[in-house]
Amino acid sequence: DGGITQSPKYLFRKEGQNVTLSCEQNLNHDAMYWYRQDPGQGLRLIYYSQIVNDFQKGDIAEGYSVSREKKESFPLTVTSAQKNPTAFYLCASTNAGRDSYNEQFFGPGTRLTVL
Amino acid sequence: AQSVTQLDSHVSVSEGTPVLLRCNYSSSYSPSLFWYVQHPNKGLQLLLKYTSAATLVKGINGFEAEFKKSETSFHLTKPSAHMSDAAEYFCVVSDLSGGSYIPTFGRGTSLIVHP
Numbered sequence: 001d002g003g004i005t006q007s008p009k010y011l012f013r014k015e016g017q018n019v020t021l022s023c024e025q026n027l028n029h030d031a032m033y034w035y036r037q038d039p040g041q042g043l044r045l046i047y048y049s050q051i052v053n054d055f056q057k058g059d060i061a062e063g064y065s066v067s068r069e070k071k072e073s074f075p076l077t078v079t080s081a082q083k084n085p086t087a088f089y090l091c092a093s094t095n096a097g098r099d100s101y102n103e104q105f106f107g108p109g110t111r112l113t114v115l
Numbered sequence: 116a117q118s119v120t121q122l123d124s125h126v127s128v129s130e131g132t133p134v135l136l137r138c139n140y141s142s143s144y145s146p147s148l149f150w151y152v153q154h155p156n157k158g159l160q161l162l163l164k165y166t167s168a169a170t171l172v173k174g175i176n177g178f179e180a181e182f183k184k185s186e187t188s189f190h191l192t193k194p195s196a197h198m199s200d201a202a203e204y205f206c207v208v209s210d211l212s213g214g215s216y217i218p219t220f221g222r223g224t225s226l227i228v229h230p
Contacts, residue, residue, distance in 0.1 A: 004158075035220075040124065042205060042222040043159075050215060058217075090158060101147040101166065101209050101216040106158035 006107035023091035032074040037088040121221035134193040138206035149207040201228045
């Protein structure tokens with residue numbers, strides 16, 4: 001089955017620790033995205049990548065880092081510099097190009113709780 | 116620049132009655148517009164999309180939306196609500212501002228369905 005997987009589903013970390021969230025897709029999509037979701041605020045873009053070895057900051061990149069070494073994988077690291085990391089994190093992918101835009105496919109999400 | 120406004124944070128309906136979720140957008144280019152649904156602690160699923168073809172778009176589960184350029188609206192409707200429709204709904208706009216397609220999400224509308 002084609003799709004996007006995120007792991008783990010629930011993650012608990014102590015304050016001050018870095019943590020990496022996994023996102024893998026087997027849809028052969030070029031573009032991948034990380035969003036943060038907080039109640040009543042919709043989805044806010046953290047980072048996106050439109051091609052391997054290239055990525056751009058979104059609206060709320062401070063305290064986060066990413067890598068895109070493989071087309072299928074786009075891990076997100078939440079660093080200790082992120083002031084309020086407790087949230088629901090969603091990964092998405094799409095075949096969006098410069099001439100057309102297709103819908104995004106979303107993973108099931110990872111709920112991060114910092115204690 | 117693009118933006119999207121979901122006019123209601125919560126909509127409450129009785130089972131079997133019509134659903135209307137309102138969305139207004141702003142875009143400097145010919146936009147693509149989407150509605151996604153999210154059930155609790157899940158990823159987002161595409162309901163329907165508009166990409167400059169027919170202005171009345173039919174989606175899954177009996178939902179449809181009409182693109183009205185003069186009103187810059189893309190409201191989501193369903194003739195008869197079902198209990199399983201209770202979820203969070205997101206309106207999304209995307210255009211080529213900035214040189215690539217980066218979607219902007221509304222803050223979401225929570226649909227409550229009463230028996």
